[in-house]
Each structure stands twice: as C-alpha cells, then as structure tokens.
Amino acid sequence: MRSVPLMLAACAMLNYGPCNQTSGDRVQPREATQVAAATEILVKFKAPLSEDSASVFTAAFGLQKVRDLRGIGVRVYRVPAGKTAQEVIKQLQADPKVEYAEPNLEYRIPEKQN
Numbered sequence: 001m002r003s004v005p006l007m008l009a010a011c012a013m014l015n016y017g018p019c020n021q022t023s024g025d026r027v028q029p030r031e032a033t034q035v036a037a038a039t040e041i042l043v044k045f046k047a048p049l050s051e052d053s054a055s056v057f058t059a060a061f062g063l064q065k066v067r068d069l070r071g072i073g074v075r076v077y078r079v080p081a082g083k084t085a086q087e088v089i090k091q092l093q094a095d096p097k098v099e100y101a102e103p104n105l106e107y108r109i110p111e112k113q114n
Contacts, residue, residue: 038085038103040066043092044074046099057097061088076104 062080092101
C-alpha cells in the first residue's frame with residue numbers, strides 16, 4: 001500500500017516538475033504564427049437556413065461556398081477578389097441573421113529548436 005503514495009508523488013513530479021524550479025527555468029511555450037491573410041471566412045447563422053436561402057444571402061456579399069462544417073453548423077466561404085475578409089466580416093456581423101463571422105486563419109507552431 002505504500003507504493004501508491006510514492007507512485008502519485010512520482011507522477012506529480014513528472015507532470016509539474018520540481019518545486020524549486022523557477023519560472024525562468026521552465027520551457028516557454030512556442031508562439032503560433034499566422035501563415036497567410038484570410039481568404040476564407042467562417043459564418044454561423046442564428047437560425048438554420050436552407051441551402052437556397054443561404055446561397056441567396058451570401059451571393060449579395062459575393063461569397064462563394066467552400067464547404068459546410070456540419071458538426072458545428074458553420075459554413076466556410078471564399079472572400080471575393082477585391083475585398084478583404086475584414087470588410088466582408090464587418091458587413092456580415094451587422095446582419096441580424098448572422099450569429100458570428102470570423103476569418104478562417106491557418107496557424108503553424110514552429111518546430112522545436114534543439
């Protein structure tokens with residue numbers, strides 16, 4: 001029965017490191033960097049829209065549908081040439097049908113340096 005507390009203490013040491021470790025000694029998390037400007041936006045409507053209704057609505061903004069993320073009720077659209085994602089997002093957010101609109105950004109975590 002004595003091995004259980006020792007095992008728990010060993011697990012705690014592996015997870016949290018030694019108690020006397022200063023914050024300067026800890027490995028700092030790597031920062032994710034944005035790969036490119038958004039050419040796609042994510043849109044979620046407050047109420048479910050039929051495919052036809054969504055197409056008519058988004059055509060007014062010049063958006064082209066890329067795909068549906070059905071599990072979370074979000075649709076991915078391509079931003080038309082000549083407009084920025086931020087311009088279109090601002091317009092979409094002003095519409096009462098839209099729950100949220102945000103850029104579809106890609107981030108990469110840098111590889112660990114030796």
